[in-house]
């Protein structure tokens with residue numbers, strides 16, 4: 001077991017964790033639960049200079065829950081998905097351009113899978129400029145609504161689609177590309193997610209296309225306004241990566257995005273996700 005020390009990085013999101021010794025964690029180690037608790041409290045956990053080997057990253061994720069293998073095949077280690085804009089490193093690099101917009105992972109799954117519980121990202125190579133990962137707390141986004149807004153938005157439903165998130169990143173896409181995005185079914189989610197814990201968060205971001213039953217432009221303006229309020233500069237933790245850093249986020253309670261970086265950059269992150277078991281409702 002590791003003795004973790006947790007230090008908040010901003011008022012609303014992010015904490016730095018020291019004292020984790022991944023080499024000493026056996027299966028079932030209680031440190032996994034301590035990390036999950038810290039994640040619930042802080043949204044994002046930063047482990048500077050952990051230098052986790054890919055296999056050790058997957059083992060560590062196993063302490064947090066069931067590892068997602070749906071994106072296997074892009075990296076020799078099962079459970080690892082490389083984040084890189086270099087098509088030689090990731091044949092699905094084009095899709096990753098959508099990570100420059102605020103989003104929650106897994107809002108438009110193939111079937112009815114729940115959004116991932118947590119994502120672990122480690123830096124193998126960092127960008128020459130930019131390339132920070134930014135986080136904002138979507139529980140705080142709900143908490144900061146007025147009572148009248150909480151009441152009014154409590155019954156709103158939002159349609160999320162792959163097309164909505166990809167179109168922002170590829171505004172000039174041709175009809176065949178658009179048809180491929182549209183072949184992925186859309187998902188209707190409540191705007192306000194009432195979690196098992198009883199906490200409430202806003203489900204916003206690039207995949208959110210329109211508000212059901214509301215004028216299209218009015219609904220989109222509302223979603224944009226809520227996103228801007230949730231992600232104002234004073235609400236964001238921006239992680240400036242050094243090689244060997246590992247960051248974990250609670251994908252159910254934070255919005256995240258990559259800050260711009262040179263598309264020719266060799267920036268490379270290794271990602272492992274932990275499957276979720278909590279539907280958005």
Ligand code: OGA
Pocket residue numbers: 083099105119121131132133134256257258259269271
């Ligand atoms: C992701 C993601 C952002 C980044 O891996 O889901 O959005 O900074 N990554 O690479």
Ligand code: MN
Pocket residue numbers: 099103104105256
């Ligand atoms: Mn993401």
